[in-house]
Amino acid sequence: NANEAAAAAMLAASVHYPIRGAVTFKGPVGVNVASDALANLSSSGVNGGALIILGEDYGEGSSIMQERSHAFAMKSQFWLLDPRPNLTSITKAVADGFELSEASNSPVMLMVRIRSCHVTGSFATKDNVRPKLSVKDALSAPQSDFARVVLPPMSYVHEQDKIKNRWPAAEKFIVERKLNEVFGPKQAPVGLVIQGGMYNGVIRALQRLGLADIYGASSVPLYVLNVTYPLVSSEFLAFCAGKEAILVVEEGQPEFIEQQLTTYLYRAGSTVKLHGKGILPMAGEYTGQVMLDGLTAFLRQAAPDMLPAMVRAPNQDRPKVPDLSKTVPIRPPGFCTGCPERPIFAAMKLVQKQTGKLQISADIGCHLFGSLPPFEIGGATMGYGLGPAANAAFDGGGERRSISIIGDGGFWHNGLSSSFGNMAFNKSDSVAVIVDNYYSAATGGQDVMSSRADNATKATKHPISKALKGIGIDWVRQVDRTYDVGHMRDVLLEALTTKTPGPKVIVASSECMLNKQRREKPLAAAAIKEGRRVEAPRFGVDEEICTGDHACMRLSGCPSLGLKVLDDPLRDDPVATIDQSCVGCGNCGEVADAAVLCPSFYRADVVHNPSPFEVRFAAFRARVIGWLQARRDRRRLVFEGAA
């Protein structure tokens, strides 16, 4: 199930049966959506191992707000693994996670960061093991026990069970199985307590300080928390014994781990000095430089003798780095070449030129790039499937209707009920645009209910418009070629001005170009090879007609539409140019027409393997055209090399 809440609910199979289950999504957005099911699962407790694998991608490339799933582990009392970022440790953590879950009757979260998700390496495999109880067996002998249902008074019993039985069982497992690791010398004045995921970064900083070798053998003791929740007090205090100071390396905020460990030290009456946030920054990614600076600062303060002389008394004379920050433009992600969503936003920009600025809310998906220049359409995104819901406050009464945008993925994720169900129920006088690109495109082109593809294991080809009709939304306009910017604009204008009461919904459908190209390019190449007739479109610009005003750019932003500086002293501004990556989607021509821009665009369709008749007819036309051109050229001055 692609809905995190529904996927997490599926783990209910592990409540009564010794069946293992795992789900995976992003934290915290996925965890937020799934939290209802996860809270109930944690209360009921599990019999079979239940694992939630989280991508918590701090840092560049992260498409989510920086919040920590750690808080969910704390509030619902399930356990959080944060293994060292290498394949051996990560795969071991999967096995450990299932067993920990079973040993403590609690679900377990396994967290990986974005780079460890894509890190390469090797690990030793183990043979698959057939489950003790299959789903089929379970279905043949169903079980239920009302004591596991989250209803008072049982839920109060669950809470006591969490604290009195499950937690101690988890701690026991963690200690006995040595899930956390200790590296480095037994005796040292200082030590580092680190999240497992920080291990490689910490080692690199130690290597740069001459305190670790290439294999990670460290002169500073390390207590590596492969389990970041719960924190085992006895293990931690044993690590601290004999040390003067420790540094907690904990990425993200608030500093849950640091607070907990401080409490442990205080309660134990310890005199060990604990450092953490302050020496390291409270917020933001712990990059190589941050880590190096943090460890250096800690050691300088707590154990200056450990630092190499060069670091102790820095005397560096680096060349001054020229400031390029004003030169280098930012490069956020945007629509791909030929994206069918570009013309939708071009049309919306044209609409706003007529109507004035509109209240527009956005959703999650590729279409959120419409909020960036050159379109700057949509000012809020509240969650997957919540685009129209986020505009519910603006459901009528204004001078102009509000517009909300949602993708087909978001529509099926939960938009149908939470956004459109409520639009219909509340008789919302607003407009919603459903961007239907045939896939869950932003995540790589998986099928959704309304996908056009045949899928052996999934039910596809269920039109969105049919679902809308089913919940009582009658004003639905289906646009089957989003590239028709003029039509798209007119439909939007109609939706904004029609007297029909209730929700106005536009389903704008065209296939994701990335997926289309992947599918069609090899087919076209094969067809050309086989001698079949194929038309390949591509756009171009007459550079003498282009005046370099870049109006087209402000309605496109296509990667294949660039600028070219002309070798002509009479011209000041670079002109538009289209490179060979153009897929001939048509947006340029449509925009030039709909926005009445300029006549410099042309489309060239190369006809591969034309029919003999076509060839003869084309030759005839070329002769007539050539004759006319020659006729005119005989009567005027023609400059050599002029095109």
Place this chain on the structure above:
Amino acid sequence: MKDMAQPMDPKLSQVIKLAVLAVGGQGGGVLTGWIEDVARACGYAAQATSVAGVSQRTGATVYYLEMAPASDGVPIFSLMPAAGDVDIMIAAEMMEAGRAMIRGFVTERTTLIASTHRALAVSEKMEPGNGIANSDEVMAAAGLLAKRFIAADFEALAVANGSVISASLFGALAGSGALPFPKAAFEAAIARGGKGIAGSLRAFAASFDAASGTVEAKAVAAKPASVKSGPMMVKGPVRMVVEWHRLRDLAGTLPAPVAEMALLGLKKVVEFQDLAYGAAYLARVQDVLGRDDASRGFALSVQAAKYIANAMCYDDVIRVADLKTRGPRALRIAKEMGLAEGNLMHLTEFMHPRAEEIVGMFPAGLGQKVQDNPVWMARLERWFGKGRRLRTDGLLAFATLYVLGGLKFWRPRTVRHLQEVAHLEAWMSTALAYLPQYDLAVEVVKCQRLVKGYSDTHARGLSKFDRVLTAAKRVAGRDDAAEWVRRLRDAALKDEEGKALDGAITTIRSFT
């Protein structure tokens, strides 16, 4: 406490840290895979990471590799590049090289391999003027910061060899010698990759040579140098050729800097209309020259020669139709599209004439009347104002444009022509009236740059032009008047709506 600092593990110096900064879609993942493959094949332990997701969608993205000679132990590699700790930095685009430097990945230990081509960011393309970021600054910084700087247009090298930039950058990496692996090992990695091998190997070889031939700071890419002022060969009826030579020689008699620009302008206006129009152009330039100042290098006349030509070659239906029906155009497009022998090409033009363009071709008196009559304008818009897709490889559409393009004889009588002449004369007399404030006059002449585009864009350009010239009046007489007009013009070219221009005008109002 005993001193625990130890000498650096000598094995650590064998770790090679390599980062790739690319724009999504450039094949950074493929490149990373090849490098990892070479390293492993050559007995190295290697680890690669990436930040996938944004990469596909045109954003800037980082790939990172570490490698070290394999041994019994498992080396601990970092998952991300650290400032000041990168040995080889590959930037797949010029501004990404700049970004690598901003992030501190290029230092005195770094071999920087950068492609000098530009994939423009949206912010650069949106500006109505020239918003393209300055590559020279990045080049200069790279020369200053990097241990070695290898720069070439690896995109062009790839395309010329029927491949993509990942292959040419791989070749540059091999050619740089920064990795201790033989050339054959790199080629073997490409061969193992399985897709587009022949093209990849060609691009690899070309870039290998380019990179191995380059020495320190051999960076500066060849600039487009030639100016289109060659001998200018012409063909045509004898009397026309004779007249052209007369005009050309007349332009040649102007002071050198003016002559160069005037010759280009002369060609442009003659192509736009005819030889008589060319003579009129030269007369206008000579008028300006008569009031110019040799001690200022005839800057005023040079700019006048440039912008008068541009103003005289306004973009009307006749010009567009003429350019779209010229002989060499179809050949040029066929070449651009890589039209192979035996294939055909269809050409579709996207035109959207409005009532304004139609009336523009009316004779002056009637045209003016219709333009002033909203009812008629609306009617014409209804009749003609719609998008037209014209197949100019077809006879009907071609003939239509051919006839329109042949209406030059009619042009001088049109209302559009009269309006353009009026604009030109008003603008030039305004500029010249500022003399002897020489710099101010030059800047006002340059303001013609604001008038460009078609339909709404053109109207907006004209309105910006008017606003700048009105504001120029307010600052006239001040020592910094020219500077202010230059600032106003730059501001007008910053954004479409003219927000920056409004800001600049408000500033001027605050002190005048």
